[in-house]
Amino acid sequence: xxxxxxxxxxxxxxxxxxxxxxxxxxxxxxxxxxxxxxxxxxxxxxxxxxxxxxxxxxxxxxxxxxxxxxxxxxxxxxxxxxxxxxxxxxxxxxxxxxxxxxxxxxxxxxxxxxxxxxxxxxxxxxxxxxxxxxxxxxxxxxxxxxxxxxxxxxxxxxxxxxxxxxxxxxxxxxxxxxxxxxxxxxxxxxxxxxxxxxxxxxxxxxxxxxxxxxxxxxxxxxxxxxxxxxxxxxxxxxxxxxxxxxxxxxxxxxxxxxxxxxxxxxxxxxxxxxxxxxxxxxxxxxxxxxxxxxxxxxxxxxxxxxxxxxxxxxxxxxxxxxxxxxxxxxxxxxxxxxxxxxxxxxxxxxxxxxxxxxxxxxxxxxxxxxxxxxxxxxxxxxxxxxxxxxxxxxxxxxxxxxxxxxxxxxxxxxxxxxxxxxxxxxxxxxxxxxxxxxxxxxxxxxxxxxxxxx
Amino acid sequence: xxxxxxxxxxxxxxxxxxxxxxxxxxxxxxxxxxxxxxxxxxxxxxxxxxxxxxxxxxxxxxxxxxxxxxxxxxxxxxxxxxxxxxxxxxxxxxxxxxxxxxxxxxxxxxxxxxxxxxxxxxxxxxxxxxxxxxxxxxxxxxxxxxxxxxxxxxxxxxxxxxxxxxxxxxxxxxxxxxxxxxxxxxxxxxxxxxxxxxxxxxxxxxxxxxxxxxxxxxxxxxxxxxxxxxxxxxxxxxxxxxxxxxxxxxxxxxxxxxxxxxxxxxxxxxxxxxxxxxxxxxxxxxxxxxxxxxxxxxxxxxxxxxxxxxxxxxxxxxxxxxxxxxxxxxxxxxxxxxxxxxxxxxxxx
Numbered sequence: 001x002x003x004x005x006x007x008x009x010x011x012x013x014x015x016x017x018x019x020x021x022x023x024x025x026x027x028x029x030x031x032x033x034x035x036x037x038x039x040x041x042x043x044x045x046x047x048x049x050x051x052x053x054x055x056x057x058x059x060x061x062x063x064x065x066x067x068x069x070x071x072x073x074x075x076x077x078x079x080x081x082x083x084x085x086x087x088x089x090x091x092x093x094x095x096x097x098x099x100x101x102x103x104x105x106x107x108x109x110x111x112x113x114x115x116x117x118x119x120x121x122x123x124x125x126x127x128x129x130x131x132x133x134x135x136x137x138x139x140x141x142x143x144x145x146x147x148x149x150x151x152x153x154x155x156x157x158x159x160x161x162x163x164x165x166x167x168x169x170x171x172x173x174x175x176x177x178x179x180x181x182x183x184x185x186x187x188x189x190x191x192x193x194x195x196x197x198x199x200x201x202x203x204x205x206x207x208x209x210x211x212x213x214x215x216x217x218x219x220x221x222x223x224x225x226x227x228x229x230x231x232x233x234x235x236x237x238x239x240x241x242x243x244x245x246x247x248x249x250x251x252x253x254x255x256x257x258x259x260x261x262x263x264x265x266x267x268x269x270x271x272x273x274x275x276x277x278x279x280x281x282x283x284x285x286x287x288x289x290x291x292x293x294x295x296x297x298x299x300x301x302x303x304x305x306x307x308x309x310x311x312x313x314x315x316x317x318x319x320x321x322x323x324x325x326x327x328x329x330x331x332x333x334x335x336x337x338x339x340x341x342x343x344x345x346x347x348x349x350x351x352x353x354x355x356x357x358x359x360x361x362x363x364x365x366x367x368x369x370x371x372x373x374x375x376x377x378x379x380x381x382x383x384x385x386x387x388x389x390x391x392x393x394x395x396x397x398x399x400x401x402x403x404x405x406x407x408x409x410x411x412x413x414x415x416x417x418x419x420x421x422x423x424x425x426x427x428x429x430x431x432x433x434x435x436x437x438x439x440x441x442x443x444x445x446x447x448x449x450x451x452x453x454x
Numbered sequence: 455x456x457x458x459x460x461x462x463x464x465x466x467x468x469x470x471x472x473x474x475x476x477x478x479x480x481x482x483x484x485x486x487x488x489x490x491x492x493x494x495x496x497x498x499x500x501x502x503x504x505x506x507x508x509x510x511x512x513x514x515x516x517x518x519x520x521x522x523x524x525x526x527x528x529x530x531x532x533x534x535x536x537x538x539x540x541x542x543x544x545x546x547x548x549x550x551x552x553x554x555x556x557x558x559x560x561x562x563x564x565x566x567x568x569x570x571x572x573x574x575x576x577x578x579x580x581x582x583x584x585x586x587x588x589x590x591x592x593x594x595x596x597x598x599x600x601x602x603x604x605x606x607x608x609x610x611x612x613x614x615x616x617x618x619x620x621x622x623x624x625x626x627x628x629x630x631x632x633x634x635x636x637x638x639x640x641x642x643x644x645x646x647x648x649x650x651x652x653x654x655x656x657x658x659x660x661x662x663x664x665x666x667x668x669x670x671x672x673x674x675x676x677x678x679x680x681x682x683x684x685x686x687x688x689x690x691x692x693x694x695x696x697x698x699x700x701x702x703x704x705x706x707x708x709x710x711x712x713x714x715x716x717x718x719x720x721x722x723x724x725x726x727x728x729x730x731x732x733x734x735x736x737x738x739x740x741x742x743x744x745x746x747x748x749x750x751x752x753x754x755x756x757x758x759x760x761x762x763x764x765x766x767x768x769x770x771x772x773x774x775x776x777x778x779x780x781x782x783x784x785x786x787x788x789x790x791x792x793x794x795x796x797x798x799x800x801x802x803x
Contacts, residue, residue: 060553061553061554061557064549064550064553064554065550067506067549068545068546068549068550069546071513071542071545071546072539072542072546074513074516074517074520075516075531075538075539075542077520077527077531078520078527078528078530078531078532079531079532079534079535079538079539080532080535082528082529082531082532082600083528084528085520085524085527085528085531086524086525086527086528086529086599087524088524089520089521089523089524089525089527089528089758090521090524090758090759090762091521091762092521093517093518093520093521093522093524093527093758094521094762094765094766096517096520096521097514097517097518097520097521097766097770098517098769098773099517100510100513100514100516100517100518101514101517101518101769101770101773101774101777102769102773102776104510104513104514105507105510105514105773105776105777105780105781106776106777106780108506108507108509108510109507109777109780109781109783109784110780111506112502112503112506112784113503113784113787116503117787120787158759160759164524164525164759166758166759166760166761166762167758167759167761167762167765168761170762170765399528399532399535399600400532400598400600401532401533401535401600401601401602402532402535402602406535406536409536410535410536410539413539413543417543417546417547421546421550424550424554428554428557431557431558
């Protein structure tokens with residue numbers, strides 16, 4: 001079973017990691033497009049509407065890949081994690097089914113109208129369609145986070161006579177404190193992806209001396225929203241998330257921080273490589289007492305290290321967990337710095353001429369993807385060895401009859417297919433950026449309502 | 455309560471088959487009804503704004519199945535592991551081809567995606583039919599409530615079954631014929647000119663195929679799954695369901711001759727609903743019959759806790775009422791024929 005279990009884990013990790021590259025931009029852009037549409041609605045300035053049109057094209061490509069790679073996620077609960085589904089389906093099936101019924105119907109109905117129905121709907125109607133698409137995608141995000149949050153911190157359930165888990169309180173499941181904290185943190189991450197991508201495209205136009213007005217708008221909006229999101233990402237949402245982990249998953253906190261030995265006045269490791277053989281951090285660069293302070297707001301507080309917990313409770317990929325967490329936090333800090341400088345330059349009206357800052361913004365585009373991925377890896381690796389924290393171990397959740405060969409076969413199939421999808425995404429999005437917003441404004445795709453107009 | 459959820463899942467699956475059925479069918483007959491690039495664009499435009507919403511019924515039905523009958527979800531999905539993964543790949547290919555074909559105005563690019571769209575639609579229809587066939591015939595469940603079936607065995611009669619064997623392939627082919635008929639009626643209704651004429655002729659010959667295959671399959675199914683006969687004997691009211699199917703299939707021919715296109719589509723819906731509900735009625739209260747009846751999954755042993763089912767009913771009713779509203783709005787916006795000059799920008803996501 002050991003090797004089959006590993007393939008099932010890799011299968012889910014690969015498909016969900018690839019999938020989430022797309023919704024994070026979808027959700028981030030949905031907000032930014034809504035802002036552009038709102039400015040247009042209030043000021044009547046067509047420039048903002050044209051800017052929204054350009055981003056709607058990229059949004060459409062991105063959304064399509066998000067949808068087709070999202071379908072396998074729901075299926076995999078049953079196909080690869082049957083024991084888990086059998087046991088917990090009565091609880092998390094609720095949030096997953098609600099996502100289908102409340103979000104997917106909404107999105108699929110109004111996305112077409114949003115992308116192609118501008119003429120027919122009129123200004124207000126089109127704003128409403130943009131709002132509904134935003135609402136659908138953000139609601140979808142909440143229901144998925146609530147599902148994950150229940151696995152991190154199970155609440156509102158009870159054990160049924162047949163040993164399976166049943167729902168005991170709908171509202172506890174839906175308003176799980178873990179879900180609220182994680183959702184805020186996660187959505188800010190998605191907004192940052194949207195902001196960095198928008199600012200990067202704007203910076204590219206400014207550096208290439210083309211589409212200058214649009215370039216400025218994109219940089220301005222990306223930086224203005226980006227700095228807010230970057231700060232909120234750390235405080236308070238990152239902090240809230242950290243406190244939840246400290247309270248409910250203390251062993252995860254120790255592993256994330258690479259704290260092997262319990263101590264008072266625990267230091268915060270900035271870099272260093274966890275060495276599990278010797279149970280210490282190699283080449284550490286640490287800030288003394290900082291971890292105690294961050295966790296308990298007291299410089300000398302006692303923080304439990306890995307040695308305080310039996311080894312069978314430790315996350316089983318401590319090195320990967322440690323690095324995921326540090327990459328996430330490191331990048332998050334860099335984002336505050338980059339967006340902070342850019343915001344100051346914007347405020348001093350020097351951003352559009354500052355070539356080094358524009359270069360930096362342009363090159364930063366992939367970074368929030370890495371940070372978001374690392375963040376989710378932190379959450380999911382940190383939950384190990386549990387599938388449902390404290391209730392069911394990952395080792396006992398997989399499908400008993402699906403052997404490693406079948407799982408490898410389908411994993412390789414997904415890898416091949418997703419490679420093609422990646423290339424398509426890069427190719428088509430590059431084309432849209434290359435055509436530029438001026439072309440998007442004139443393009444018949446959005447100014448006419450081809451299928452709807454009869 | 456569990457019977458109610460059994461009916462809800464059945465209704466959602468039926469909605470999926472009716473709605474996504476016509477766009478799958480339209481995909482399968484894509485190259486039969488559309489010969490030129492313009493015609494292909496026109497044919498695709500008949501499903502452009504709605505196909506994605508239609509497909510959501512599959513996801514939503516899956517989600518509801520998950521929380522209402524977790525054991526069924528776990529057992530069925532892991533048992534049908536390989537074919538389900540292939541269905542996923544086909545769904546990915548199909549969604550991608552509809553969405554990306556219009557991004558580049560190049561004949562080679564568009565032809566490639568159209569071909570992929572048609573092939574994946576056709577295979578999906580066969581696979582979904584075969585899946586239904588597997589459920590009707592029963593699967594080798596044992597006392598662990600799990601099974602794992604090979605993709606195919608020797609295609610011979612007897613107990614050596616596979617996901618694809620003579621019976622399930624027959625169901626798959628019947629499903630393909632039925633959805634091709636359904637899809638061609640839809641395309642005929644939404645278009646005019648040569649595309650509509652060809653769709654009408656496809657509808658005519660697939661009608662005969664559907665008639666013959668349905669008759670054949672019905673007789674065989676009674677032997678393959680004895681529960682069906684038993685249920686009809688216990689509750690004779692159930693005969694109303696196959697009667698609906700017969701009325702539907704007769705109605706298709708009748709309305710086609712009268713030239714009432716919308717009525718023909720509705721008759722085809724009636725046929726599909728009649729067939730599906732007959733099957734569902736026939737296997738009730740089983741949700742996944744086992745080859746050894748003692749191990750069958752039923753609504754009682756597969757259901758989730760009562761509290762969850764009760765609370766689910768509340769939000770389900772609200773959610774589906776909203777969804778129905780969106781659908782009425784979208785289909786109204788999309789009413790009428792797609793003109794031959796219109797663009798086919800694949801809507802939906």
